[in-house]
Amino acid sequence: MLDLLNDLIWSKLLIVMLIGLGLLFTLASGFVQFRYFGSMFGIFSRAFERQPGQINSFQALMLSVAGRVGAGNIAGVAVAITLGGPGAVFWMWLVALVGMATSYFECSLAQLYKRREPDGAFRGGPAFYIQHGLGQRWLGVLVSLLLLVTFGFGFNALQSYTVASSMEDTFGVPTFASGLVLVVVVGLIIFGGIRRIARFADILVPIMAVSYLAMALFVIGGNLSAVPDTFVLIVRSAFGLEPAFAGGIGAAIIMGVKRGLFSNEAGLGSAPNVAAVAQVRHPAAQGIVQSLSVFIDTLIICTCTALIILLSGVYEPGSDIAGVVLTQSALAAVVGEWGRVFVSLALLLFVFTTLIYNYYLGENALGFFSEKRALLVTYRVLVIALVLWGSLQDLGTVFAFADVTMGLLAIANLIAVALLFKVGLRLMRDYDRQVRAGIEEPVFNPAEYADLDIDHSAWPAVDATERGEHTTAGVTARS
Numbered sequence: 001m002l003d004l005l006n007d008l009i010w011s012k013l014l015i016v017m018l019i020g021l022g023l024l025f026t027l028a029s030g031f032v033q034f035r036y037f038g039s040m041f042g043i044f045s046r047a048f049e050r051q052p053g054q055i056n057s058f059q060a061l062m063l064s065v066a067g068r069v070g071a072g073n074i075a076g077v078a079v080a081i082t083l084g085g086p087g088a089v090f091w092m093w094l095v096a097l098v099g100m101a102t103s104y105f106e107c108s109l110a111q112l113y114k115r116r117e118p119d120g121a122f123r124g125g126p127a128f129y130i131q132h133g134l135g136q137r138w139l140g141v142l143v144s145l146l147l148l149v150t151f152g153f154g155f156n157a158l159q160s161y162t163v164a165s166s167m168e169d170t171f172g173v174p175t176f177a178s179g180l181v182l183v184v185v186v187g188l189i190i191f192g193g194i195r196r197i198a199r200f201a202d203i204l205v206p207i208m209a210v211s212y213l214a215m216a217l218f219v220i221g222g223n224l225s226a227v228p229d230t231f232v233l234i235v236r237s238a239f240g241l242e243p244a245f246a247g248g249i250g251a252a253i254i255m256g257v258k259r260g261l262f263s264n265e266a267g268l269g270s271a272p273n274v275a276a277v278a279q280v281r282h283p284a285a286q287g288i289v290q291s292l293s294v295f296i297d298t299l300i301i302c303t304c305t306a307l308i309i310l311l312s313g314v315y316e317p318g319s320d321i322a323g324v325v326l327t328q329s330a331l332a333a334v335v336g337e338w339g340r341v342f343v344s345l346a347l348l349l350f351v352f353t354t355l356i357y358n359y360y361l362g363e364n365a366l367g368f369f370s371e372k373r374a375l376l377v378t379y380r381v382l383v384i385a386l387v388l389w390g391s392l393q394d395l396g397t398v399f400a401f402a403d404v405t406m407g408l409l410a411i412a413n414l415i416a417v418a419l420l421f422k423v424g425l426r427l428m429r430d431y432d433r434q435v436r437a438g439i440e441e442p443v444f445n446p447a448e449y450a451d452l453d454i455d456h457s458a459w460p461a462v463d464a465t466e467r468g469e470h471t472t473a474g475v476t477a478r479s
Helices: 002-028 037-046 057-068 071-084 087-112 126-134 137-171 175-189 193-222 224-238 249-264 271-275 283-312 323-335 338-369 373-391 395-419 421-436
Strands: 470-472 475-477
Touching (some): 002 087, 002 249, 057 283, 057 338, 071 087, 071 323, 071 338, 126 271, 137 175, 137 338, 193 323, 249 395
């Protein structure tokens, strides 16, 4: 049943929707993800700016990267190459490049329609822009349920499986024991809330990303002469031009799109939940920042994993080695057996933040349609149970379950973003207009969006001195 659903969702619907809508958003926005690529890195200069009780854009970026970077970057890439050949990596790149535009719009919309909570924090995401942007609460509830099941249950089970199988391969630790340890850790932390998660992500994400990149660069540097041929292999395989993978173009596309979406989550509706909680001066600013997280996840970290596997000489078409074990074996072949230990430890750091991020997304989704304490407790118990369940399953079962729920969530979210695309363009043009007028940090003026259902406590009015009055192309933007 899971295989039939996956075939329908991925080979018939989502390939067209992800790539097609991503291209539409890219072209209609004038390649927004590339126009603002340089300014994305300006977020690092404001890493320590923060309002009391809020998380800033840098923290939102780190939290988003923490959620995106995980099993998908280490095990997911290996699965994509095993089942789709090296060409799957090319389709992961394509999904990421057009997905940067999708992420820009979904995260900008999440910021626009966010709501201020009684404690002063913000809340938002697909359910909120569906309800307040489209006026369809039923669809918002459906998306919330899919998000809860996908991240709180499916993805957490997959992360747990990846860690358990890694620890068993490296240290001989029984998967059940690894599952129990993860259960204890998750249980202790899930009561801390988004700000505690953000503090962990501030520290762990840069450490784990830099250390993994350093190891990848070491492997690439030791095999530098083979790198050009490896990229040629990836591109040729993507179009069925490599003899060893001829006829596998369909598998390459499907696996590349699947694992690309699982890894970078562009269009999936997860990142908007995090993007919405940041304190920013203009919704589009957070859209730009979140596009960067897609680039970091797929174009940098996933590519590093692919090069480690393909440069090692371990990978062979039809091999029984798959998932994180393939990545570990590849690294061990280059640097020695301690490479397995390194991957296991890196994976622990990746998965640690991702488990908590997934839990938060599920809790946020639950809060959209119910504030009952009993449901929250039930959700937490089920999350912990699924973490233990995932550690005991096989690769095919866990990925099949996650793929179905992920596919349904992506379809619902992409439809909503497409229907709200004109609003997203309106935000983008307002931001562009201020940038062209020389305003270093554009400011959102809610008075110009009085026709939309936005929360004015989240977006208070601004005066002329704060926003600045400017005239561009005959259009005057006034506070």
